[in-house]
Amino acid sequence: MATIVGACATPGPGHPPTEPFDPYEKQNRKVHEFNRSLDRAIIRPAGKGYSNFLPDDIETLIGRFAFNLSLPASVVNNILQGNGKGATEDTYRFLVNSTVGLGGFFDPATEMGMPEPTDTDFGETLYVWGVPEGGYLELPVLGPATERSTWGKVVDLFTNPLSYALESPENYLGTVASVSAKLSDRGRYSDAIDSILYESADSYAQARSLYLQNRRFELGGDSAGGGAYLDPYDDPYSDPYEDPYDE
Numbered sequence: 001m002a003t004i005v006g007a008c009a010t011p012g013p014g015h016p017p018t019e020p021f022d023p024y025e026k027q028n029r030k031v032h033e034f035n036r037s038l039d040r041a042i043i044r045p046a047g048k049g050y051s052n053f054l055p056d057d058i059e060t061l062i063g064r065f066a067f068n069l070s071l072p073a074s075v076v077n078n079i080l081q082g083n084g085k086g087a088t089e090d091t092y093r094f095l096v097n098s099t100v101g102l103g104g105f106f107d108p109a110t111e112m113g114m115p116e117p118t119d120t121d122f123g124e125t126l127y128v129w130g131v132p133e134g135g136y137l138e139l140p141v142l143g144p145a146t147e148r149s150t151w152g153k154v155v156d157l158f159t160n161p162l163s164y165a166l167e168s169p170e171n172y173l174g175t176v177a178s179v180s181a182k183l184s185d186r187g188r189y190s191d192a193i194d195s196i197l198y199e200s201a202d203s204y205a206q207a208r209s210l211y212l213q214n215r216r217f218e219l220g221g222d223s224a225g226g227g228a229y230l231d232p233y234d235d236p237y238s239d240p241y242e243d244p245y246d247e
Helices: 002-007 025-053 056-080 084-099 122-128 147-156 170-188 190-197 203-218
Strands: 136-139 143-146
Touching: 025 136, 025 170, 025 190, 025 203, 056 084, 056 122, 056 170, 122 147, 136 147, 136 203, 143 147, 143 203, 170 190, 190 203
Parallel strands: none
Antiparallel strands: 136 143
16 A cells, blocks of 8 residues: 555646646657557457447447456455445345346346446545545556556456456456457447547547546546646537546
8 A cells, every 4th residue: 555655646736726637748648649559550440340240239248248247346346445335236236147147148137126336446445545546647558547546457457356266267258358348349439439539639638638537527526636627628518427448
């Protein structure tokens, strides 16, 4: 925890609260251009081809399966956050959908009126523990993040009990399903993502703004500067909570 807290930079007293905290912007923009090139050359055409090839119903089933396999990690994070109610509800949902729902391909838990899943991660756990958001980062391939969420992504690699309970190669099912679902979503939402990456006046600033607003909304309005900011590159007609790199 000391390492994580110490690694998360915080805005100085002179930083305007209405602006994003982006101390690594020069490096981030280089990574952003790399991600755009990778998307244009490989991810975008692969996603569109994958989505066009698979029927919509099959894509939905894969997405459900991937999400169901991620629920045990949410249970662990709920416990770490002291959210016993969320941990219990996610456990019941996972058990119902893994059995009656045939491994999670179907969602009888929702049809039975069970509460919505929490869908939490270790980045949110760090937020609950009081770790500051830190500076904005753009990660290679993974896209927008913050210092806190980056640490969370690293720890999330080890928080899913299924990765320890299942033998190889079955323990890689979650990773394969998740990559498949994200590739499918890249094809499904191609127009919206393309408008951000290739039609914005400044795609880096637009992606940064959308990610930070979406993430802070998920965490209940948390921000690095003590309040939400308004990015000058925001499109007033776009969805402020849409993450261009999210599922």
